[in-house]
Amino acid sequence: MSTSVTIYVNTTPNTGGGQDRASVPGNYLGLDLANDKFYFTSGSSAVADGQDEPTTAELNEAATLIESTAVEVPKLIALDKSADLLYEIDGAGSGDDRHVICIAFDGATASIPTLEAWDDSSHSTATIHTLGNGTPANSWIYAVKTTDASPGSSWSGTRIAGTNKLDLDTAPLTGAKDLYFNIYVKIPASYSTGANETPVLTIRYTYN
């Protein structure tokens, strides 16, 4: 069999040491990659933990406003499509949170797995505003590997877009292993263009 991955999110505010998936599996929701999705949002009464799938109008009302200073989008919310239920990922953000998003590999890899961000599933361009409008170093998406340690408060990590990618470990995996990362979106100050964009987050790895 080939190596495959399952993605889990910690749906509780408990993200420190000892809060990994192996220790507290009940804190984690496995994503159905055919149906589930993430929302980076300011939230609202309709776009909140425990609510059902929001409409487009509800998502627009919960959008983050552009301000005169850079603003971190306050919330990451996961939609469990099968249950029609939203879960706020409390630990997602620039705080000192370690066990937030878990990438569970069921076997070895031949190279270090990476987290990437692209315009779409062709993984060929990264030109939308969220990904730096053609300059990967200006990506709004910040990610940090937390497999081995907490990221510290106010972390900046790696701005992922296109070939600006995040290594999820320090060496190829020798067997099944859970890798962790944290993530947030920060909108630049006074950005001149509002947008409703859907960048694609991708896990890339090799096996043999």
Next chain:
Amino acid sequence: MIAHIKFADNSKFECTMEEGKRWSQAPANKKIKQVVFVLPDGNCLVLRAFELYNLLIEVTQDIRPIPKRKAEYLYAMGMKNNRVTSYRISLQEYPNSRHRIGDFTRREFEFGKEYNGGSVTGWKGVCNGTV
């Protein structure tokens, strides 16, 4: 079958994706005479006269509703004198890409920097008496 290894002692190993026949499960301490890689279009790529050989499958898994996990590329590699010759074979086609399924790109790297500037595992063969 995606690769056929012929060892110097004339033994063989047919590599598929089935358990027990994966590339990573091929004998690791035997000199290799040649490796025949079967391409998606049915043609073959033959590598011989290298010290070490490798086969990788690169996969992407998007965190979003559809598509499913995709095998993007197959890499057939040979190493000699600390130089890696890498053939990257396309397994997907995209509207804005010039590559078609089965197209391959030949590149060379310093050994240890053959994939994204770093090394990969799974080398087979004999290099100066060791692997």
